Amino acid sequence: MTVRLLWVLSGLAVLAAAWFGWSWWRAAGDEGLARGRDRDAVLAAASTDLVALNTIDYHTGAADVDRWIAATTGQYRKDLSGDRQLQIERATSTKTVSTAALVQAAVTDLDPAAGTARLIAVLDVRVSTAGGAPASKQARLSVDFAREGDAWKVGGVQTVGS
Numbered sequence: 001m002t003v004r005l006l007w008v009l010s011g012l013a014v015l016a017a018a019w020f021g022w023s024w025w026r027a028a029g030d031e032g033l034a035r036g037r038d039r040d041a042v043l044a045a046a047s048t049d050l051v052a053l054n055t056i057d058y059h060t061g062a063a064d065v066d067r068w069i070a071a072t073t074g075q076y077r078k079d080l081s082g083d084r085q086l087q088i089e090r091a092t093s094t095k096t097v098s099t100a101a102l103v104q105a106a107v108t109d110l111d112p113a114a115g116t117a118r119l120i121a122v123l124d125v126r127v128s129t130a131g132g133a134p135a136s137k138q139a140r141l142s143v144d145f146a147r148e149g150d151a152w153k154v155g156g157v158q159t160v161g162s
Contacts, residue, residue, distance in 0.1 A: 039107045042117045042145050045152040046105045050143065053154065054100035054125050061088040073146050073153035098127045103138065115147030120160065 049071035056064040065087050069080050080087075090096070105121040121141045128134040144156040 035110065035112060038112045038117070039110055042107050042110065042119060042152050043105055045145065045154075046119055046121055046143065047102050049154050050105075050121055050123060050141070050157075051100045051102055053157065054123055054139065055098055056087075056091050057097045058091040058095050061091040064091075071154055073148045074155045076154060076156050094129045095131060096127065096129050097134070098125060099134075100125045100139075116155075117145040117152065119143050119145065 052064075052067045052071045055067075065080070065084050068087075069077055069084065072080055101124045103122040103124050105119050107117055107119045109116075109118040111117070119142075121143055123139040123141065124136060125139050126134040126136045140160045142158045142160050143154060145152045146155040147153075
């Protein structure tokens with residue numbers, strides 16, 4: 001009786017191992033998992049790129065504007081590149097210091113095949129000029145992202161609401 005029980009338990013163990021192995025293999029190739037990774041990558045890019053795009057210190061204006069350009073792609077990058085010197089001069093002449101923090105963001109549209117995404121975000125932006133006290137405001141944004149190689153970059157930003 002004990003030999004028969006060992007054979008049954010061994011068979012059940014093999015079946016259980018096969019079942020869990022198949023389940024793991026199937027989950028690894030799940031499209032939803034890949035989509036989740038892309039969504040997380042867009043959110044990670046948003047947390048750094050949107051903060052960079054809303055941060056400038058007139059002492060380091062050139063490096064800050066270069067970070068803006070590095071965080072963007074497409075026509076938006078071309079526009080920022082074309083306005084680079086103007087942005088630096090504007091920050092210097094007004095002695096602007098702006099910092100930002102991402103409050104919340106959510107991906108609203110994601111097309112991994114096309115390499116595009118859209119998200120909504122809320123930023124807390126603090127701006128001071130001419131050495132004055134910083135004024136704080138919340139910026140509500142709709143942001144287009146595009147994949148450039150392995151990285152997601154900002155393709156456009158629009159203010160939403162008031």
